[in-house]
Amino acid sequence: MDLKFILEAILFSAQKPLSLKELRDVFSSAVEHAEGNETVRGLKKVKEEQLTAALEALAKDHDAANRSYRLVCVAGSWQFVTQPDYAPWLKALVGHKARPPRLSQPGLETLAIIAYRQPLTRAEIEQVRGVAVDGVMQTLVERGLVEQLGRAEVIGRPMTYGTTAVFLEYFGLRSLDDLPAADELRRIPIQKPESLATVDPGLATAPPEQLIQPTDAPPAKAETPAQASPSDSASTTEPGSSS
């Protein structure tokens, strides 16, 4: 019997998404229900790597089968879900369940900043957004999308925040690596383009040397040392400084 199909049967019958640990527990306790069964005994101590490989293969199978459902991993737990196209009938089936209202634009923006930059302090969020985020943060914490992670080792030791497993579930993400354009946004290296230095049609004067970030310049704001650094180093390569 193929591990893949056993996993399929388990996930097919599970009342909730199952993590690798929970799946392993199923395999180990199955022995109690079929002592003499070779397959059951053989899989008693199945490794997480085996499970992951089989699950990935299974998910691929189902994607290829192109049916009305698929196997997904959300927040590290595996489950079968239906394709969005069938929502009208499924909504009719499950009845009008009151879903939480969608997040507001400030909510989404704040959440995006936290998701990509965690852990970070409220001041750091506000610096990116340019506005206070008190109300928004409260909503996000209340909805369980964001939580306090600890304290930053800076003056005042402010709280740092990060996203939760609920956040991943809410957006159907497997992990933070699944965030759209994660690599790019986690640490945005904003390169100062040459055009800014040389061509700025609206300016009465174009003082390019002022646009150069000195290598030893302290971060523009105390709250965002990590963000400032890449752009600092990037700008040192610019040729305009000699003019």
Place this chain on the structure above:
Amino acid sequence: MDLKFILEAILFSAQKPLSLKELRDVFSSAVEHAEGNETVRGLKKVKEEQLTAALEALAKDHDAANRSYRLVCVAGSWQFVTQPDYAPWLKALVGHKARPPRLSQPGLETLAIIAYRQPLTRAEIEQVRGVAVDGVMQTLVERGLVEQLGRAEVIGRPMTYGTTAVFLEYFGLRSLDDLPAADELRRIPIQKPESLATVDPGLATAPPEQLIQPTDAPPAKAETPAQASPSDSASTTEPGSSS
């Protein structure tokens, strides 16, 4: 969008088997959730014949796919069910009450002695088994299989033990009279062997021929105390050796 797949999605998400009528209700009320959707509107008044045909085709698909589950119609209602082969894991999944760990061989033998010879004292059990039974007795009492019955009218008035209702349940017996060959076994003559030194190595328990019939032979305590002791200590080193 194929009716077949819509039915698949519905049955896939349904928490109970659905009849043709229930399926039709889903199709008709789906319109509330997607007024402008052509497909949804088109299927609003889907006929039972159409549904039946699509369901049967769908069931055939899934049979052919030969996965761990299939679509079946039971008593007029359709549902996905898992194949029976996967029962061990599914039982483990639903957390079927784990049976208490099986009785060890010493436990089983001690229990047999108590069951057939009750009421009897611990000394009598030990005399029959040829080894100390403290640990085993404690386990049996804790598991509710054995209980104290009273006191024997002999010197020291030791406790007597007998089996409980739990014992009967555990072995699926209606009463003690249901004990296999109760009359016969109660009268089994069992001689204490000359030498306990020949006890099989590696066995936690002494062989059953050490069982002494108290009625036939007076308690053999006095006969071989020296021999019994070493075997006691030997056997206590591996109390639960059944694996």
Place this chain on the structure above:
Amino acid sequence: MPEYKVKFEVFEGPLDLLLYLIKKEEVDIYEVNLTRLATQFIEYIETMRLMDLEVAGEFLVMAATLMYIKSRELLPVDQQVQVEGEEDGDDPRWELIRQLVEYKKFKDAAAQLGVLEARQEDVFPRVPVKLEFEAEAPKRNEASIFDLLNAVSTVLQRFNRPSDQRDIFEDKWSVSEKIDHLMRAISEQSRLKFSDLFAGVTSRSEVVVTFLALLELIRLKQLVAVQGEAFGEIEICRPPPISKAPDILAGAPVAEPPQPFQGAE
């Protein structure tokens, strides 16, 4: 400028407003005319004030920054004031553009999250019928404890001679050994007659031990005792792999509809 009023209320902050203004200009952020942008921004603020709308503090701070940038632009480089503590490179223009670019990226990311959010609303997890396994009651065709009792009793008859009672037995069987023995025998033959279990038995105690072993194995569902007909010969075999009616074993096969492991309604 009623358009402003409407627009203004949806701006999440000064950066949002600036992005809106840049977008209206249809230029790249890096190429924006900051002087003109500053003018436009301040016009908006003024409009808001004229309309008696409350202007949030952040907008005023941004307005001040833009004014400062604008004023700097009007001076030749060598006459620009070097603010104390401000290093050469701390160009407020660059700082603002950096901030705008960063904010823009997160705004785009937020939009993508919004798409995911909407999509998730249409994704339904499979919540299957709760599985319920029937209590594993003794099957119709399995021999009852009575049958076993009678059987073992019959075997015991063989040893029911008084002379046995004084015998000293050489064999030393334990239940665990017998369990192993039985499991081996069943794996070789898959089906054993009950009487065969005791074929080579040499003593009453061995009968007892064998029988205890059998009982334990039955209790553990490793073996089942099956009696084809009343008072027929009991046979021992492995249980069927699933708790379905063991129709292959004996008695009338049960033609049930296939409904494995579905829950109760």
